[in-house]
Amino acid sequence: MKRREHTALVTGFTPFGGETINPSQRIAQELHGRVIAGHRIIGATLPTEFAASLPALDALIERHRPALVLALGQAGGRAEISLERVAVNLIDARIADNAGAQPVDVRVVEKAPNAYFSTLPLKAMLAALQRHGIPATLSHSAGTFVCNQVFYGLAHALARSRRRARGGFIHVPYLPEQAARHAGAPHMSLKTMIEAVKLSLEVALTTRDDEHYAAGTTD
Numbered sequence: 001m002k003r004r005e006h007t008a009l010v011t012g013f014t015p016f017g018g019e020t021i022n023p024s025q026r027i028a029q030e031l032h033g034r035v036i037a038g039h040r041i042i043g044a045t046l047p048t049e050f051a052a053s054l055p056a057l058d059a060l061i062e063r064h065r066p067a068l069v070l071a072l073g074q075a076g077g078r079a080e081i082s083l084e085r086v087a088v089n090l091i092d093a094r095i096a097d098n099a100g101a102q103p104v105d106v107r108v109v110e111k112a113p114n115a116y117f118s119t120l121p122l123k124a125m126l127a128a129l130q131r132h133g134i135p136a137t138l139s140h141s142a143g144t145f146v147c148n149q150v151f152y153g154l155a156h157a158l159a160r161s162r163r164r165a166r167g168g169f170i171h172v173p174y175l176p177e178q179a180a181r182h183a184g185a186p187h188m189s190l191k192t193m194i195e196a197v198k199l200s201l202e203v204a205l206t207t208r209d210d211e212h213y214a215a216g217t218t219d
Helices: 023-031 050-064 122-131 146-160 190-206
Strands: 007-013 039-046 068-074 081-084 086-088 115-117 136-139 166-172
Touching (some): 007 190, 023 068, 068 190, 122 136, 122 190
Parallel strands (some): 081 136
Antiparallel strands (some): 081 166
């Protein structure tokens, strides 16, 4: 019997909020097919829609059965790579999604925990990024839009699974061409973002026990 190939799933989102590009989608596309730490990377795009994002993610996990899932999202206004620690069971949309839906004060999953923590070695990932001179931080808030919904839905699915897959979420800044439309907005090159995610995957796929030290966070 042929042994199943080890895979890792990286997802990004379609552009939203009036943008024509989304760096998270670009990163997932660029990493698709690469081999990192012995795992073939499956890069995929999720719809920025509350109703469609989690079914799309579930289908990808069922199809590829990855050892690790890293979801990416755009956080315009942030200047660093944000390693998200906590997903909350809350949707409170400041703007409508790409299907025009704008849920307010509803749960991602009914009768489920109020929050989940990332199961990735975030502090080890942060240390590696900082050693390579890539601006990065730990964040305690993934927001309450579709990014957080996917992060929570992913964590909930992995917690209920018998498989030992791990997962988490990273927010990335605007690309320079996006920042040009938002006066003074911080940004980062696509090359640097790809390197940051590649390095994060390498650490996550080779590190079981996280480092322990006090680290700064975003608000």
